[in-house]
Amino acid sequence: MLCKSIFAIPIGLACFLSAAPVQADQSFADGQTWGFEIGFGAGWAPDTAYTRRLDAFGYSPNDGGHYRMSFAVEKILLPYFSLLLQTNLLDNQVLYRPSGLGADDRFDWNSWSLDVHARAFVPTRNGRFRGYVQFGVGPTFTGSHLYTRTSADSGQVRHREFKVSYNVAGLLGIEGMVAKHFGFFLQGGYFFAPSLENLLGDRHQSGGGVLIAGFTGRFKRNP
Amino acid sequence: MNRFTLLVLLPAFLVTTGSYCETDILEDPGFQFWCGARPCEWEVEEGEVRQVPTWHDYDYAIELVGAPVVISQRAKRGPNCVRIELIADVEPSAMLFVEIDFDDDGSADWSSPINRQGFQSMSWEIPSASSVRTWRFILRKAAEGRAVIAQLRASSECHSKS
Numbered sequence: 001m002l003c004k005s006i007f008a009i010p011i012g013l014a015c016f017l018s019a020a021p022v023q024a025d026q027s028f029a030d031g032q033t034w035g036f037e038i039g040f041g042a043g044w045a046p047d048t049a050y051t052r053r054l055d056a057f058g059y060s061p062n063d064g065g066h067y068r069m070s071f072a073v074e075k076i077l078l079p080y081f082s083l084l085l086q087t088n089l090l091d092n093q094v095l096y097r098p099s100g101l102g103a104d105d106r107f108d109w110n111s112w113s114l115d116v117h118a119r120a121f122v123p124t125r126n127g128r129f130r131g132y133v134q135f136g137v138g139p140t141f142t143g144s145h146l147y148t149r150t151s152a153d154s155g156q157v158r159h160r161e162f163k164v165s166y167n168v169a170g171l172l173g174i175e176g177m178v179a180k181h182f183g184f185f186l187q188g189g190y191f192f193a194p195s196l197e198n199l200l201g202d203r204h205q206s207g208g209g210v211l212i213a214g215f216t217g218r219f220k221r222n223p
Numbered sequence: 224m225n226r227f228t229l230l231v232l233l234p235a236f237l238v239t240t241g242s243y244c245e246t247d248i249l250e251d252p253g254f255q256f257w258c259g260a261r262p263c264e265w266e267v268e269e270g271e272v273r274q275v276p277t278w279h280d281y282d283y284a285i286e287l288v289g290a291p292v293v294i295s296q297r298a299k300r301g302p303n304c305v306r307i308e309l310i311a312d313v314e315p316s317a318m319l320f321v322e323i324d325f326d327d328d329g330s331a332d333w334s335s336p337i338n339r340q341g342f343q344s345m346s347w348e349i350p351s352a353s354s355v356r357t358w359r360f361i362l363r364k365a366a367e368g369r370a371v372i373a374q375l376r377a378s379s380e381c382h383s384k385s
Binding site for chain 1: 277
C-alpha cells in the first residue's frame with residue numbers, strides 16, 4: 001500500500017504544478033518561475049547490516065561507487081517557497097567474491113529516488129543568489145544483479161531483482177545565477193532510504209550523506 | 224636494458240620465481256554448483272544433503288540433513304600450508320566437524336568443531352609435512368541439528384620464493 005501511495009506523489013505534483021497560481025517571488029532570478037537542476041557529486045552510503053552480511057559471505061566492495069547524480073525540475077509557487085520533482089542516484093555499489101573457478105561472483109545494485117521536495121529559500125537583495133533548505137519524500141527504486149555460476153561448465157548467470165521502497169531527504173544549498181537563464185548550485189544533505197533486504201532479515205540503507213554541485217537553468221518569467 | 228626488454232623479462236621473472244597467486248585448491252568452495260539434488264564437486268559419502276538459499280535466493284549453501292552426514296572433496300593439489308575459511312550456520316547440537324585427511328588414507332589427521340550460528344566465519348591455517356601428497360577436506364555431522372555451510376574455502380599461502 002505504501003508503494004502505491006508513493007507513486008501518486010509525483011503524478012499529483014505534475015497536476016498541481018500545471019494548475020498552480022502564478023505568485024512567484026520576483027526577487028530571485030528575475031522572477032523566473034521554472035527551473036531545472038543537473039548535478040553531480042559524491043555520496044557516502046552507510047555501512048549496514050546488509051553490507052556487513054555480504055562481507056561475511058566473502059564479498060568485497062569495488063572502489064569507485066561514491067559518485068552521485070541529481071536531476072530536478074523546480075516550480076516557484078510562492079515568495080521564498082517552491083516545489084521540486086527531483087531524482088537522485090542514491091547508491092551504486094559493486095561487490096566481488098572469488099568463485100574459486102573462473103570469473104568472480106558479482107553483486108551490484110543501484111538505487112534512485114524520485115521525490116517531491118519542498119524548498120524554502122532566501123534570495124540576496126540583487127536576486128542573483130539564494131540559500132535554501134528543502135525536504136523531500138518519495139519512492140526509491142533499487143535494481144540489483146547477482147552474477148554467479150551454477151555449474152563448472154557454464155558461464156555466469158545473471159539474476160535480477162527490482163525493489164520499490166521509500167526515502168526521506170533533507171538538503172541545504174546555495175545557488176547563484178551567472179547569466180539571465182543560467183546558474184550554478186551546490187547542495188548537501190542526507191537521505192534515509194531503506195532499500196535492499198536479504199533473506200536473513202538484514203536491511204540496507206541506500207541513502208546517506210550527499211554533496212552535489214551542478215548547473216541550473218531558469219525560464220518563464222511571470223507576466 | 225631498454226623498456227621493451229624489461230616488459231618481456233619482468234613477467235617471466237615473476238612466473239619463474241613463484242610470485243603469482245594460484246590459491247584455491249578446492250572446486251566450488253561456495254556450494255554453488257548442483258547436479259540435481261547433489262553438489263557437483265563434493266562427494267556425499269553418507270547421509271542426506273540439500274541445496275538451500277542463504278542471503279539471496281540464488282546464492283546457495285549446503286544443508287546437512289539429519290545425522291550422520293559426511294561430505295568431502297579431494298584437493299586439486301597439496302601445498303605445504305593451507306588456509307581454511309568457513310562460513311556456516313550451525314547449531315552446537317549438530318556436532319559438525321571440519322576434518323582433513325592427509326594422503327587420503329581414510330583417517331582424519333586434523334579436526335576442528337564448528338559451532339558458529341548466523342553464518343559467521345571461521346578460519347584456520349594448517350601446515351603439513353612436505354611428504355603429504357594429497358589433502359581430502361571433510362565435513363562430518365554427527366548429530367541432529369541445523370547445519371548449513373555456505374563456504375568451505377581452502378587456499379594455499381601465496382608468497383614469493385625470491
